[in-house]
Amino acid sequence: MYRRSFLTGMFALGVGCLDPVDADAQADLLPSWNDGMPRRALLDFITRTTTAGSPDYIPVEQRIAVFDNDGTLWSEQPVYFQVAFAIDRVRQLAPSHPEWQTQAPFKSILAGDMAGLAAAGDKGLLEVIAATHAGLTTEAFTQIVKDWLASARHPRFNRPYTDLVYQPMLEMIALLQGNTFKTFIVSGGGVEFMRAWTERVYGIPPEQVIGSSGVVKFEMPQPDKPVLMKEPKVEFIDDGPGKPVGVNRFIGRRPVFAFGNSDGDQQMLEWTAAGAGLRFMGLVHHTDGVREYSYDRQSRIGRLDKALDEANRRKWTVVDMKHDWKAIYPFQLK
Amino acid sequence: MYRRSFLTGMFALGVGCLDPVDADAQADLLPSWNDGMPRRALLDFITRTTTAGSPDYIPVEQRIAVFDNDGTLWSEQPVYFQVAFAIDRVRQLAPSHPEWQTQAPFKSILAGDMAGLAAAGDKGLLEVIAATHAGLTTEAFTQIVKDWLASARHPRFNRPYTDLVYQPMLEMIALLQGNTFKTFIVSGGGVEFMRAWTERVYGIPPEQVIGSSGVVKFEMPQPDKPVLMKEPKVEFIDDGPGKPVGVNRFIGRRPVFAFGNSDGDQQMLEWTAAGAGLRFMGLVHHTDGVREYSYDRQSRIGRLDKALDEANRRKWTVVDMKHDWKAIYPFQLK
Numbered sequence: 099m100y101r102r103s104f105l106t107g108m109f110a111l112g113v114g115c116l117d118p119v120d121a122d123a124q125a126d127l128l129p130s131w132n133d134g135m136p137r138r139a140l141l142d143f144i145t146r147t148t149t150a151g152s153p154d155y156i157p158v159e160q161r162i163a164v165f166d167n168d169g170t171l172w173s174e175q176p177v178y179f180q181v182a183f184a185i186d187r188v189r190q191l192a193p194s195h196p197e198w199q200t201q202a203p204f205k206s207i208l209a210g211d212m213a214g215l216a217a218a219g220d221k222g223l224l225e226v227i228a229a230t231h232a233g234l235t236t237e238a239f240t241q242i243v244k245d246w247l248a249s250a251r252h253p254r255f256n257r258p259y260t261d262l263v264y265q266p267m268l269e270m271i272a273l274l275q276g277n278t279f280k281t282f283i284v285s286g287g288g289v290e291f292m293r294a295w296t297e298r299v300y301g302i303p304p305e306q307v308i309g310s311s312g313v314v315k316f317e318m319p320q321p322d323k324p325v326l327m328k329e330p331k332v333e334f335i336d337d338g339p340g341k342p343v344g345v346n347r348f349i350g351r352r353p354v355f356a357f358g359n360s361d362g363d364q365q366m367l368e369w370t371a372a373g374a375g376l377r378f379m380g381l382v383h384h385t386d387g388v389r390e391y392s393y394d395r396q397s398r399i400g401r402l403d404k405a406l407d408e409a410n411r412r413k414w415t416v417v418d419m420k421h422d423w424k425a426i427y428p429f430q431l432k
Numbered sequence: 433m434y435r436r437s438f439l440t441g442m443f444a445l446g447v448g449c450l451d452p453v454d455a456d457a458q459a460d461l462l463p464s465w466n467d468g469m470p471r472r473a474l475l476d477f478i479t480r481t482t483t484a485g486s487p488d489y490i491p492v493e494q495r496i497a498v499f500d501n502d503g504t505l506w507s508e509q510p511v512y513f514q515v516a517f518a519i520d521r522v523r524q525l526a527p528s529h530p531e532w533q534t535q536a537p538f539k540s541i542l543a544g545d546m547a548g549l550a551a552a553g554d555k556g557l558l559e560v561i562a563a564t565h566a567g568l569t570t571e572a573f574t575q576i577v578k579d580w581l582a583s584a585r586h587p588r589f590n591r592p593y594t595d596l597v598y599q600p601m602l603e604m605i606a607l608l609q610g611n612t613f614k615t616f617i618v619s620g621g622g623v624e625f626m627r628a629w630t631e632r633v634y635g636i637p638p639e640q641v642i643g644s645s646g647v648v649k650f651e652m653p654q655p656d657k658p659v660l661m662k663e664p665k666v667e668f669i670d671d672g673p674g675k676p677v678g679v680n681r682f683i684g685r686r687p688v689f690a691f692g693n694s695d696g697d698q699q700m701l702e703w704t705a706a707g708a709g710l711r712f713m714g715l716v717h718h719t720d721g722v723r724e725y726s727y728d729r730q731s732r733i734g735r736l737d738k739a740l741d742e743a744n745r746r747k748w749t750v751v752d753m754k755h756d757w758k759a760i761y762p763f764q765l766k
Contacts, residue, residue, distance in 0.1 A: 159637060236680055280639070293684045303493060304684030305614070305640075314680055316673035316699055322746070324702050326680050339650035346570055346648055346660050348682060350627045350638030365650055368658050412656070 127273060130266040130425045136380065136417045140270065143378045147354070148277050154376040156354055158278045163355035164345060164366060165271070167285035167292060167309075169400040170359045170382050171300065172263040173252075175391040177212075178399065179259045180291050181223070183246050185215075187230040195229075204229070216398070227288070228330035232312060236290060236326045243294035257429065260299050264382075265431060266423045267357075271300060279355065282306045284344055286337035286362055290328075308348045310336045337362045342369035359384065364405035367414065379414040381405060386420040389430070461607060464600040464759045470714065470751045474604065477712045481688070482611050488710040490688055492612050497689035498679060498700060499605070501619035501626060501643075503734040504693045504716050505634065506597040507586075509725040511546075512733065513593045514625050515557070517580050519549075521564040529563075538563070550732070561622070562664035566646060570624060570660040577628035591763065594633050598716075599765060600757045601691075605634060613689065616640045618679055620671035620696055624662070642682045644670045671696045676703035693718065698739035701748065713748040715739060720754040723764070 131137040146154040147161070168174040177185075188198070188207045198204035203222035206214030215222065231239065252259055271281050281302055285292060289309030296302045313331040318324045336344040342365050345353060356363070356370035359382040367379040383402065384393050395403040409416050417423070425431050465471040480488040481495070502508040511519075522532070522541045532538035537556035540548030549556065565573065586593055605615050615636055619626060623643030630636045647663040670678040676699050679687060690697070690704035693716040701713040717736065718727050729737040743750050751757070759765050 159631070162639075289681070289684065297493070305496075305682065307684060311681060314677050316676050316703070318702075322702070322706065324676065324699065324706055326676060326703075342650050342658065342660060343648050347623070347645060348639065350623065350641060365658065368652075368656070369650070369660075372656065372658050 128266065128269050130269055130423060130431070132422050132424055134418075134422050136415050136422050139415045140273075140378070140380075143355070143376065144273065144277050147376055156375065160351065160354060161274075161277075161279040162282065162349060162351055162353040163274050163279045164282045164284045164349075164353045164357070164370070165267070166341075166358040166360070166363045166366070167283050167287055167296075169384065170264075170357055170363070171267050171271075171283070172259070173390060174400050175393070176253065176399075178287070179252075179262075180287050181226075182250065182252075182259070183243065183291065184226050184230045186246060186250060187242070188226060191230065224332060228312070228332075231288060231291075232328045232330035234328055236314060236328060239290055239328055240294045243291055247295055255427075260295055261429055262427060263299055264423070265425045265428045266417075267382075268300065268428070270357075271302070274355065275301065280306065282308060282345075282349060282353075284308045284336065284341050284366060286310055286335065286340075288312075289336075308336060308344045310334060310340075339365045341366035345369065354378070356380070357382070358405070360400045360402050361405045364408060367405065368408075371412065371414075379409070379412075380417065381409050381414065382417045382419065385418050386423075386426065388420075389426045390419060462600065462603050464603055464757060464765070466756050466758055468752075468756050470749050470756050473749045474607075474712070474714075477689070477710065478607065478611050481710055490709065494685065494688060495608075495611075495613040496616065496683060496685050496687040497608050497613045498616045498618045498683075498687045498691070498704070499601070500675075500692040500694070500697045500700070501617050501621055501630075502693075503718065504598075504691055504697070505601050505605075505617070506593070507724060508734050509727070510587065510733075512621070513586075513596075514621050515560075516584065516586075516593070517577065517625065518560050518564045520580060520584060521576070522560060525564065558666060562646070562666075565622060565625075566662045566664035568662055570648060570662060573624055573662055574628045577625055581629055589761075594629055595763055596761060597633055598757070599759045599762045600751075601716075602634065602762070604691075605636070608689065609635065614640065616642060616679075616683060616687075618642045618670065618675050618700060620644055620669065620674075622646075623670075642670060642678045644668060644674075673699045675700035679703065688712070690714070691716070692739070694734045694736050695739045696734075698742060701739065702742075705746065705748075713743070713746075714751065715743050715748065716751045717753065719752050720757075720760065722754075723760045724753060 127141060128137055146152050147156040165171055168178050185207050188204055192198055192208055198208060203215050203218035203226060247258060247260055250259060251257060252262055255262060274281055283292060283296060283302055287309050289307060289311050292309055293304040293307050296307050297304060311333045313329040313333045315327045315329055316324060317327050352373045353370045355378040356367050357380040358367060371377055371379050384391055386392060461475060462471055480486050481490040499505055502512050519541050522538055526532055526542055532542060537549050537552035537560060581592060581594055584593060585591060586596055589596060608615055617626060617630060617636055621643050623641060623645050626643055627638040627641050630641050631638060645667045647665040647667045649661045649663055650658060651661050652658045686707045687704045689712040690701050691714040692701060705711055705713050718725055720726060
């Protein structure tokens with residue numbers, strides 16, 4: 099997957115640096131996008147902001163593009179993939195935790211009762227995250243995530259979770275990178291969970307991944323052999339109004355381009371939109387129940403309601419997956 | 433200053449990319465460094481880690497270099513420059529705060545009683561930081577810092593504080609950047625205070641500046657006009673054991689190169705040293721009371737005691753400012 103992203107990026111680099119996106123070159127760009135409004139808006143934005151002398155020109159160092167992850171760059175159904183990871187890890191750790199057999203919400207997980215887990219709400223989920231994401235070093239955790247990704251399969255598609263990234267979004271990231279936009283992930287997901295694979299899959303390095311985090315502590319169990327221990331305590335939730343806060347903390351510069359898919363991305367898009375000059379705000383609308391999933395205003399996961407109203411009111415770009423994307427996943431490419 | 437840094441960087445880029453630092457080219461590199469052990473160790477490290485086929489070769493994406501700021505990249509005496517800023521701001525805000533006339537530690541500041549401020553300790557200092565760094569938007573704060581830097585003068589050198597950066601360290605940063613090391617600042621100083629000037633002065637962009645921070649809140653005082661408000665509450669102290677934690681949080685990758693000057697940098701150097709492969713750990717030792725300041729084990733500001741012992745024990749590079757640096761500040765160059 100990284101190979102594809104890389105090659106597309108190299109191609110975009112050739113076009114983008116010597117001569118910004120123009121009409122002749124456009125036919126070959128973003129091949130998995132149908133020629134609708136979102137594709138045109140994106141190409142128009144890149145042309146106007148990267149062409150020297152354009153009134154909308156944006157200097158290279160200000161070309162900050164931020165992307166939500168779950169539901170924007172990869173799927174998030176039937177549960178956030180990080181929750182699938184946590185569930186598998188509860189099952190794996192259960193032999194050492196006999197108390198979980200009777201203790202909610204672990205009991206529900208071990209009984210395969212997903213409704214029971216859902217009923218435990220955010221509080222229950224945070225308990226599960228704490229139990230499965232803490233008490234080990236940052237490096238051990240990264241290895242566990244990598245091992246899980248190598249073996250776990252998505253229940254519907256029967257493929258590794260990292261196969262379920264959106265091909266059109268990989269093309270968009272590569273095109274932006276090729277035009278010297280610096281691409282960041284800004285996700286409610288755990289930062290260390292994402293960093294284990296985002297460089298390989300998206301070509302986005304760890305230092306450009308912003309997410310929720312737990313407290314980490316520096317310890318020296320043996321002389322000259324320090325470790326960073328993950329503690330079972332939430333430090334920062336990078337969601338909703340936390341997203342512009344995370345952007346400010348990690349990037350320190352207002353983005354000029356932001357893409358999300360849910361109400362949790364609304365404030366990040368608002369913050370981006372409030373900058374001076376031409377800005378791009380986009381939402382992925384999950385309209386394709388056949389090739390992916392169809393959900394929006396009523397969904398518990400990835401609800402898109404208020405942000406959709408705001409996008410319509412303010413003429414932000416809304417991607418209709420069913421109509422705008424020729425392919426959803428890389429494995430669907432011919 | 434940025435111009436000089438930029439030009440040195442371009443030069444280094446030419447040498448570094450086509451052909452890693454070699455003996456013939458070395459004479460022109462790091463011109464403000466005398467030909468002692470630190471300069472040689474640095475050039476040797478760059479050659480060994482960037483030459484294809486070298487057993488110590490480090491892939492480009494892993495070339496993460498971290499620098500402390502106060503006392504490592506610019507001076508920190510007679511007080512941290514951010515404290516000088518806070519003191520000036522207390523004086524400026526005093527007319528709106530009649531209660532400060534009788535309230536410690538503000539009373540001490542307004543009376544010019546620096547011993548009184550020092551006696552208030554870290555707790556007093558945090559009160560001053562909260563009163564002077566909060567209650568305004570992130571953008572308003574950045575402008576206030578820029579305005580201060582344009583008018584304030586260092587009491588001894590009678591120059592803008594940003595003139596008091598170390599020329600040899602600017603050369604080192606440019607050389608590393610020219611050899612595709614990604615350079616980060618990891619400082620106990622406030623992240624928003626630093627980001628107001630680090631790109632101009634060091635050529636290090638905001639997204640590569642890590643520091644202490646206060647809580648920031650997303651607010652929408654007018655429709656579609658969001659702001660980020662700085663609150664009077666500490667969020668993260670990026671010092672001592674907090675430095676490797678900050679590195680993990682913001683970069684998510686272990687550095688291969690770390691430079692500091694005080695015990696507050698010890699854990700960051702330890703964390704860097706514990707990585708596999710060739711690593712560079714360096715300390716600036718303030719030995720030049722004539723051209724700059726002389727202080728180490730007993731100093732209240734920038735104490736260098738335990739970290740110096742560890743550096744000596746583990747053969748880390750210790751820069752003797754008096755002997756190793758031909759010039760301290762850019763304005764001393766002929």
